[in-house]
Amino acid sequence: MRLLGLLVLVLLAGVFVHASGDLPDRGDPNAPANVHVSPHYLENAGDEVGMPNVVSAVLADYRGYDTLGETVVILTAGIAVAFVLIRRPRRQ
């Protein structure tokens, strides 16, 4: 069983290594991530949002939905820890 798990892991690692060959290079200006909306954010964040910090502008304004979800995730993690670790009254 452990041998089977190791085989699956090695196969998965091989697939990932093979697939990583098709990724664009780091900092490639023509990569899809750098030609879609990033230029718009960098050029217009100052005028549209009125904030000098483009990172905060993207995080809190352009991607506000995403940050709301992250905050809910953090609250959910706290509530989950509370449910796991809360002290229950012992039955005698």
Next chain:
Amino acid sequence: MNERTDSIVLHFIAQYLMAPFILLFGFYVLVFGESGPGGGFQAGAIVGSALVLMRLTEGMEQSRRFLSSRGLLLIACAGVGIYAGVGLLALFAGQPFLDYSYVPNGWVNAFAEREHTSRALGVLGIEIGVFLAVAATLTLIFDYLMERLSDA
């Protein structure tokens, strides 16, 4: 660790030297997040570390009298509520959800001598919500871990 330790050096260093500066730096990171590195998540982590430091040095009993676990949970929920509330207010002003251009900004424009400050104000509002949620949740997790530790 549940009782207050009697080292006066520890108390002096933690209460009067470390905690005020950690809190001040946390609020600075929160407010400065608009124009420099920072924001709600980072400020929440810093202020949460100050609260955990107080719980470590002052003992859980005393710290809980100041801010109980239930209060922390309420603060965390209020943080998410502030975030969602700022977004929902936009709906009442006829804007899309989480579009902050409805925020009134006349006096801020005059103060900052700049236009388009309403979105920055809305971003500050939601950063405060994120800050409350993160700081309270970090301290809450520490509280429950300590509670389980004191049982054993």
